[in-house]
Amino acid sequence: MLNRRSFFAAAAATTATLAISGATAAVAGGAKGTFEGLSNHITTGGVKVVKENGRYIVELADDFSLDGGPDPRVAFGKDGTYDPETKLGALLNLTGKQRYAVPPTLDISAHNEVYIWCEVAGVPLGVAKIK
Numbered sequence: 001m002l003n004r005r006s007f008f009a010a011a012a013a014t015t016a017t018l019a020i021s022g023a024t025a026a027v028a029g030g031a032k033g034t035f036e037g038l039s040n041h042i043t044t045g046g047v048k049v050v051k052e053n054g055r056y057i058v059e060l061a062d063d064f065s066l067d068g069g070p071d072p073r074v075a076f077g078k079d080g081t082y083d084p085e086t087k088l089g090a091l092l093n094l095t096g097k098q099r100y101a102v103p104p105t106l107d108i109s110a111h112n113e114v115y116i117w118c119e120v121a122g123v124p125l126g127v128a129k130i131k
Contacts, residue, residue, distance in 0.1 A: 033128035043126025
């Protein structure tokens with residue numbers, strides 16, 4: 001028999017499960033965004049996060065471009081805050097399509113931005129909100 005307390009507990013658990021699976025499904029289905037330049041840098045072009053063969057990949061689009069900067073890195077962040085624990089590697093080229101593997105231990109559902117980060121100066125060169 002379902003009493004009032006167990007009903008509300010079951011409803012809360014179902015809602016939490018749906019919220020978590022919805023965030024993962026959005027990324028698995030191909031979260032994407034467009035870069036905006038920061039710190040007086042011009043950063044443009046698209047980015048998407050895709051799942052291939054059970055692994056997530058960050059893919060900078062053909063139209064990606066960064067005007068320069070020392071030691072640029074690709075990483076994640078959330079709500080305007082860069083996360084230094086999510087570095088995917090050094091930016092391979094200032095322009096064009098590039099791919100970066102996401103470590104399987106990184107929870108990408110906890111992030112909603114992709115950063116191009118200047119490691120030397122400790123400033124963002126560009127950010128893209130991903131949805």
